[in-house]
Amino acid sequence: MVKKMDDLKIIDAHSHIWSKEFDEDRTRIIEDSIRNNVHSIIEVGCDLGSSIKALELSKQHPFIFSVAGLHPHDANKFQKEKNDLFQLASSNPFVAIGEIGLDFYRMHSDKESQRIAFTQQLDLAVELNLPIVIHSRDAAEETLEIIKQWKQRAGEYLGQQSPVGMMHCFSGNFALALEYANLGFMISIPGTITYPKNLILKEVVSKIPVNKLLIETDTPYLTPVPHRGKRNETSFINYTLEEIAGIKNTAKNKIAKVIYDNTISFFKLVI
Numbered sequence: 001m002v003k004k005m006d007d008l009k010i011i012d013a014h015s016h017i018w019s020k021e022f023d024e025d026r027t028r029i030i031e032d033s034i035r036n037n038v039h040s041i042i043e044v045g046c047d048l049g050s051s052i053k054a055l056e057l058s059k060q061h062p063f064i065f066s067v068a069g070l071h072p073h074d075a076n077k078f079q080k081e082k083n084d085l086f087q088l089a090s091s092n093p094f095v096a097i098g099e100i101g102l103d104f105y106r107m108h109s110d111k112e113s114q115r116i117a118f119t120q121q122l123d124l125a126v127e128l129n130l131p132i133v134i135h136s137r138d139a140a141e142e143t144l145e146i147i148k149q150w151k152q153r154a155g156e157y158l159g160q161q162s163p164v165g166m167m168h169c170f171s172g173n174f175a176l177a178l179e180y181a182n183l184g185f186m187i188s189i190p191g192t193i194t195y196p197k198n199l200i201l202k203e204v205v206s207k208i209p210v211n212k213l214l215i216e217t218d219t220p221y222l223t224p225v226p227h228r229g230k231r232n233e234t235s236f237i238n239y240t241l242e243e244i245a246g247i248k249n250t251a252k253n254k255i256a257k258v259i260y261d262n263t264i265s266f267f268k269l270v271i
């Protein structure tokens with residue numbers, strides 16, 4: 001396990017500790033992460049039920065914050081869950097709306113349902129004055145198009161300087177990262193940055209200004225090297241940070257501090 005460094009603080013900007021993969025050892029996973037430089041965790045819902053679970057975790061632990069939303073995989077149940085989900089989101093201290101977006105890779109829900117769920121949740125975020133967490137897979141063009149139209153409707157709803165959203169598990173090239181950065185998005189880097197063949201993401205990290213970066217696990221998925229292939233755990237985020245520090249040729253604690261501050265101001269966390 002990675003050694004604890006006293007001056008190193010990491011926030012996992014996207015995690016799903018609520019998921020059933022952690023039913024046996026959820027407390028151990030959370031305690032392990034705290035012992036290994038993780039100062040705070042953002043728990044992200046994927047539907048009504050998991051948004052409630054994420055909220056519960058944030059009530060149990062002062063260092064966990066929660067995000068409510070319906071994942072594109074579950075867009076076909078949007079009409080059924082919409083009222084309860086919007087009610088939940090508007091009456092509890094969530095720090096963002098997500099994860100929302102488009103996934104044309106797995107196609108668990110049809111494209112039209114995905115577009116409707118995505119668009120209406122984007123508008124909910126404006127109504128609640130919260131940033132958004134975007135999931136986009138094999139749908140780069142359509143996601144960008146919807147975001148651009150939404151940005152025009154939304155105006156500068158979070159204030160002129162505030163980022164409006166984060167591209168969770170960013171997997172595009174540098175040109176796309178730059179386009180999103182210019183639209184007011186943070187680029188969130190998962191454990192896949194440690195995969196030797198992931199040269200496109202390594203290029204993104206090397207070229208994008210560090211003040212646009214967030215770091216995440218997406219537990220239980222996207223496990224970094226050297227644990228690739230196993231269930232991801234929050235404390236493994238240290239490997240992701242190490243890789244980013246190496247690519248940026250910057251000391252680990254120095255880059256951690258900038259990304260930590262980025263995360264605090266993006267989610268407006270009060271820690």
Ligand SMILES: [Zn+2]
Binds near residue numbers: 014016044099168218
């Ligand atoms: Zn996720």
